[in-house]
Amino acid sequence: MTFDQAVGYLANRITFSPRKDPARLRALLAEVGSPQDRLPCVHIAGTNGKGSVTTMTAAILQAAGYTVGAYLSPYVFSLGERWQVNGLPLSEEALARHVTELAPFVERISAGELGAITEFELKTAIAFKHFAEVGVDFAVIEVGIGGTYDSTNIIPPPLAAAITSIGFDHMALLGNTLGEIAAQKAGILKHGTRACITPVTDPEALAAIQQKATSEGVPLTLVRGDELPGGITLALRGPHQRVNASTATLLARTLELPESAIRAGLESATLPGRFQLCLGGRLILDGAHNEDGAQTLVAALTEEFPGEKFVFVIGSKQTHSPAPFLAELAPLAAAVIATEPSFKPTPAREVVAAAQRLGLPVTHQVPVAAAIEAALQRTERVVVTGSFYVVGETPVRYLAR
Structure with missing residues (x-):
């Protein structure tokens, strides 16, 4: 396959197929030697922050001299971002090769009683296959959704794990209370893991995590907020990133990594679409897409630009309601421009309706590039948010720092 054919093959897999055992993915990986069983892993779950903690932890390990794989979800600007070795994305040639080699097994298994291999299962198989072939010393694995039934949970007990936050997201799959959601995310904890790190403080959520940690014999370490090396300057900005960095530090x-590597890794770790400042701070890109993410974004904007209001360019994926998200942003909104990502969008009219109910000035502009162009005609700073898919459609010319 060419790269474009491989991307098309991935896109044509079904997005989600409920299954509460890993037999389907395990069968696929068995065809290439079960590479997930040979990888020393660190496993990261959470509602928000898991991509940042994954990236920070991988950067620390790399600074300590190791070859490190990082599996991230989703990508922002290029598909290869999902599979990284020492911070470098998977090449188009390598992705095409992996899909070509796995496709015959995918077809055979999908035609059988186990059912069709999903897009995420195939992407997860690519991660384990690639990392094993490269011979990484560590693989830092970000959970897709939840934990217990996530495809990434096929790994043996990880060396260490983290649960970065618990909030209301993917409730149809994970449950309607913070305790239920936390219990799903705590499903990554397995007997033999050295420790689980978490900054979670909600009593119901923390109790669920503690219960699972105790049942598996996994020591639980709580983030206090004083773990960072003194005088450190993080590459990733915002108060929430200090919590994420503290989590990565404890991991x-x-x-048992050296303090020098912790400092070097945290000062170098970057991740697109996470409070990313462009055009000298005139444009801010942030993939927040749920209420907790919106609250975090508000805190970061308030700290970085006190007293300012912003033009929000907002678009949502169809699985997320824009109304509660926008309600959190409303106090900082000078205006809203509703838009739509090209992939599975919530109609922009729903963003318009939510903004109108909040009494916010709102216009409608599609595609995303046109919405950003219109927003930049105003005097206020512009924040592009609501979905990583919206952030990913920011024109390259605007990405300069």
Whole structure:
């Protein structure tokens, strides 16, 4: 296959197929030697922040001299971002090769009693196959959704794990209370894991995590907020990133990594679409897409630009309601421009309706590039948010720092 054919093959897999055992993915991976069983892993779950903690932890391990794979979800600007080795994305040639080699097994298994291999299962198989072939020393694996039944949970007990936050997201799959959601995410904890790190403080959510940790014999370490090396300047901005960095720091100390590597990794770790400042701070890109993410974005904007209001360019994926998200942003909104990502969008009219109910000035502009162009004609700073798919459609010319 060519790269474009491989991308098309991935896109044509079904997005989601409920299954509460890993037999389907395990069968696929068995065809290439079950690479997931040979990888020393660190496993990261959580509602928000897991991509940042994955990236920070991988950067610390790399700074300590190791070859490190990182599996991230979703990508922002290029598909290869999902599979990284020492911070470098998977090449188009390598992705095409992996899909070509796995496709015959995918077809055979999908035609059988186990059912069709999903898009995420295939992407997860690519991660384990690629990391094993490269011979990484560590693989830092970000959960897709939840934990217990996530495809990434096929790994043996990880060396260490983290649960970065618990909030209301994917409730149809994970449950309607914070305790239920936390219990699903805590499903990554397995007997033999050295420690689980979490900054979660909600009593119901924390109790669910503690219950699972106790049942598996996994020590639970709570983030206090004083773990960072003194005088450190993080590459990723915002108060929430200090919490994420503290989580990554405790993971690194669990792995007995040197303090010098912790500092170097945290000062170098970057991730697109996470409070990313472009055009000298005139444009801010943030993939927040749920209420907790919106609250975090508001805190970061308030700290970075106190007293300012912003033009929000907002678009949502069809699985997310824009109304509660926009309600959190409303106090900082000078205006809203509703837009739509090209992939599975919520209609922009729903964003318009939500903004109108909140009494916010709102216009409608599609595609995303046109919405950003219109927003930049105003004097206020512009925040592009609501979905990583919206952020990913920001024109390249605007990405300069």
